[in-house]
Amino acid sequence: MLRIRNLEAGYGKLRVLKRISMHVDPGEIVTIIGANGAGKTTLLHTITGLVKIGSGEVLFKGNNLQRVPPAKIVFAGCSLVPEGRQVFSTMTVQENLVLGGYVLTKRDKKDIIHEMDHVFELFPVLKERKKQLAGTLSGGEQQMLAMGRALMARPSLIMMDEPSTGLAPLIVKSIFRVILRLREEGNTVLLVEQNAKAALGIADRGYVLETGKIILQGAAEDLLENRDVQRAYLGRETE
Amino acid sequence: MKYWEEKRERMSREDLEQLQLERLQATIYRVGTHVPFYRKRFKEINLDPDGFRSLGELSSLPFTVKDDLRSNYPYGLFAVPLRDVVRIHSSSGTTGMATVVGYTKNDIKIWSNLVARVLTAAGVTKDDVIQIAFGYGLFTGGFGLHYGAERLGASVIPISSGNTKRQIQIMQDFKTTALVCTPSYALMIADTMLDMGINTNALSLKWGLFGAEPWSEAMRTEINSKLNIKATDNYGLSEVMGPGVAGECLECKGLHINEDHFLVEVINPNTLEPVGSGEVGELVVTTLTKEAFPVIRYRTRDLTRLITEPCACGRTNYRMTRILGRTDDMLIIKGVNVFPTQIENVLFEIEGTEPHYRIVVERENHQDKATVLVEVVESLFFDEMKKQRQLVETIKKRLASELGVSVDVKLVEEKTLERFEGKGQRVIDKREL
Numbered sequence: 001m002l003r004i005r006n007l008e009a010g011y012g013k014l015r016v017l018k019r020i021s022m023h024v025d026p027g028e029i030v031t032i033i034g035a036n037g038a039g040k041t042t043l044l045h046t047i048t049g050l051v052k053i054g055s056g057e058v059l060f061k062g063n064n065l066q067r068v069p070p071a072k073i074v075f076a077g078c079s080l081v082p083e084g085r086q087v088f089s090t091m092t093v094q095e096n097l098v099l100g101g102y103v104l105t106k107r108d109k110k111d112i113i114h115e116m117d118h119v120f121e122l123f124p125v126l127k128e129r130k131k132q133l134a135g136t137l138s139g140g141e142q143q144m145l146a147m148g149r150a151l152m153a154r155p156s157l158i159m160m161d162e163p164s165t166g167l168a169p170l171i172v173k174s175i176f177r178v179i180l181r182l183r184e185e186g187n188t189v190l191l192v193e194q195n196a197k198a199a200l201g202i203a204d205r206g207y208v209l210e211t212g213k214i215i216l217q218g219a220a221e222d223l224l225e226n227r228d229v230q231r232a233y234l235g236r237e238t239e
Numbered sequence: 240m241k242y243w244e245e246k247r248e249r250m251s252r253e254d255l256e257q258l259q260l261e262r263l264q265a266t267i268y269r270v271g272t273h274v275p276f277y278r279k280r281f282k283e284i285n286l287d288p289d290g291f292r293s294l295g296e297l298s299s300l301p302f303t304v305k306d307d308l309r310s311n312y313p314y315g316l317f318a319v320p321l322r323d324v325v326r327i328h329s330s331s332g333t334t335g336m337a338t339v340v341g342y343t344k345n346d347i348k349i350w351s352n353l354v355a356r357v358l359t360a361a362g363v364t365k366d367d368v369i370q371i372a373f374g375y376g377l378f379t380g381g382f383g384l385h386y387g388a389e390r391l392g393a394s395v396i397p398i399s400s401g402n403t404k405r406q407i408q409i410m411q412d413f414k415t416t417a418l419v420c421t422p423s424y425a426l427m428i429a430d431t432m433l434d435m436g437i438n439t440n441a442l443s444l445k446w447g448l449f450g451a452e453p454w455s456e457a458m459r460t461e462i463n464s465k466l467n468i469k470a471t472d473n474y475g476l477s478e479v480m481g482p483g484v485a486g487e488c489l490e491c492k493g494l495h496i497n498e499d500h501f502l503v504e505v506i507n508p509n510t511l512e513p514v515g516s517g518e519v520g521e522l523v524v525t526t527l528t529k530e531a532f533p534v535i536r537y538r539t540r541d542l543t544r545l546i547t548e549p550c551a552c553g554r555t556n557y558r559m560t561r562i563l564g565r566t567d568d569m570l571i572i573k574g575v576n577v578f579p580t581q582i583e584n585v586l587f588e589i590e591g592t593e594p595h596y597r598i599v600v601e602r603e604n605h606q607d608k609a610t611v612l613v614e615v616v617e618s619l620f621f622d623e624m625k626k627q628r629q630l631v632e633t634i635k636k637r638l639a640s641e642l643g644v645s646v647d648v649k650l651v652e653e654k655t656l657e658r659f660e661g662k663g664q665r666v667i668d669k670r671e672l
Binding site: 214 | 254257258260261262264265268269289290291292319323343344345348349528530
């Protein structure tokens, strides 16, 4: 699905990502964990074309994403749920979702309705509030809306940037349950998280990003057992 | 069940290489920051661990040899603090001072899993009763197979090595279906059974997983027929992990390497350059997932060649041939490289000889002189001398054509040569070079 080799990228002279190699196979939940400023968001932005690829290669379904504009990447089937939700607050829930389905508008209106029904099934609360302005939703509901909006494009890869940020533990739980369900439905998820424990708890595999470098990788359950991960990210100090 | 981890055992080459690169980059980063030995080595050759971009660049890294392990005895090459280590093993030290290796909780988990793969490939399932006649203790063989077999869900009999009569008793009473030991010990068990008049066809035994020493195809045939089982070869070494590095599937045409965890190269032991595709050379292994004891380009001193053609079993990872010998077993007789396994092969093919032998190398008048002591079946010694002389001549001729150098042959009576329960030492080199 996604294959990255020796990716370097950054802002101006600042090199943020240093030789990243990673991959996501179809049907997997892969998580990238790391502290603030490790380069997690930059990595997602580079995949979506918002940050230019410095060197190395990013292949999405076998196609090189070098110099491909963000819109085309979305059309190719790669959607991002941005950090801090970024919903259009002066538009209604329904309007937000329709916008997310923009990719489908070239086909049939029925497709959009069908997708929206699916989103409402995943997040029943959005259906209840479909006429409400997005800005009036709670943080958890906005996160659901942001996810629903991304799903409207029927992406083959959904990337999520810190979906748990600022949410109550109970809400985080329900959001993560939906991510698991997305995998059951055959979706592929790349999940970036600071909440390492929650992310590794649902992921198949994980990468640990530290100052722009991948320093560890492996099966999620193995990373949970790794002492370095435990000390640095799970807040479990031994002895 | 055909595969233990089908997704990993049947990866496309492209997917495998991506995974190998990711893991290699993380491994090099970790050894470069956590292990002073590697940090120093990398610095010496001005290697930037962050600059490593392709699997091909592996050849720019220095080798690690047994002596590096010895000079860092006991814990110098560990990449994690000792409190993260849950198990310590030590190499058998057949050839000198022992070396020490460690495992984290994750290492043990992955190790068990890889051994479960090897067991599955060799036909073993959770329904089998597996008798592990490898030594338990510092040697990785016993515990490695034990944990893998438990992971698989088989019923494990941790009998350890030795006490052959008891092995046989338990094999009969417990209805053992799979036997794990060295191939020479399997033969010894078989011979003891025949001596005891036990009908091997009446055993429940189906599978034999043999390793820890080089053996030959002829020896397999003999074990298969004497014990009425399907014998497979498996490979590993403690410096790299232990058993579980590679193992044969039921096609018995080479050992599938667990390439998602071990990156292998085959080099010419003299020039240290990679050999041509499919040529025989020394196996070099880099671990890709080991936490406690990662090794970079470890020279195994085992001789093999890679088989890259696809296997009928459906596994996509490359295979290696059975170990053809050890670079340090290699005898140079009158300037010719000779491996004990070559001699073994010839003996197996000759009627009237037993697969037990010794090679004695001496120096007479500054000339190498090699004598092969061969056990022959008892009946031959009652017969006339002529028959014996004929046999000696046949063996000599066959050996000369196989080895490319002439050796002396002496016949000895059945069961006069010492038997081995663990790794055998079949070469006696009396030359003081």
